[in-house]
Amino acid sequence: ELKVEQNPLFLSMQEGKNYTIYCNYSTTSDRLYWYRQDPGKSLESLFVLLSNGAVKQEGRLMASLDTKARLSTLHITAAVHDLSATYFCAVDRAETSYDKVIFGPGTSLSVIP
């Protein structure tokens, strides 16, 4: 069964702390995306990860990809309130044009001052 799992699904953390969101997937992947969604808003693209060992960083967020383990992580460093949002990973499946993109359920992050 095609699955993209995220954990945790809900995360409440204090400002200044570090934490990691995990994204596991069960299919081969061309690329993996991370998105952010604020309440009542659309999606914002954060990262595109293409190859094994890829690491990308922007501000307090860093994403990595391990294609052998079928695992991506989104690491939050020294969290601030503005990072409160729901974070989705999505897998763009290799070698198929059907059901090509599968999203994880999302991780709802709340950063408490």
Next chain:
Amino acid sequence: KAGVTQTPRYLIKTRGQQVTLSCSPISGHRSVSWYQQTPGQGLQFLFEYFSETQRNKGNFPGRFSGRQFSNSRSEMNVSTLELGDSALYLCASSSGTGATNEKLFFGSGTQLSVL
């Protein structure tokens, strides 16, 4: 540069009707993809169009269809609406070339309510 524009922003329909949603991509982008977001099913990929051709498709019934015009604008149509079609419909555009750092740019979405 104008962003991705989706119209209408909100829509209320009744069961059995059909609906057409519109998406204007960022100028120069040739790929438009559509997504459905519901509280129960989460985010699901509907389809992607590139240069007026459907390139990829999600696991949705034939009631969901789309098309893309020569100016890259896209429309999505849902026929014989069901209550379960109530959702936020998002479209996204990109260059569609598969470049290394290619990102999707999303519109604000159309909130469809089926009564």
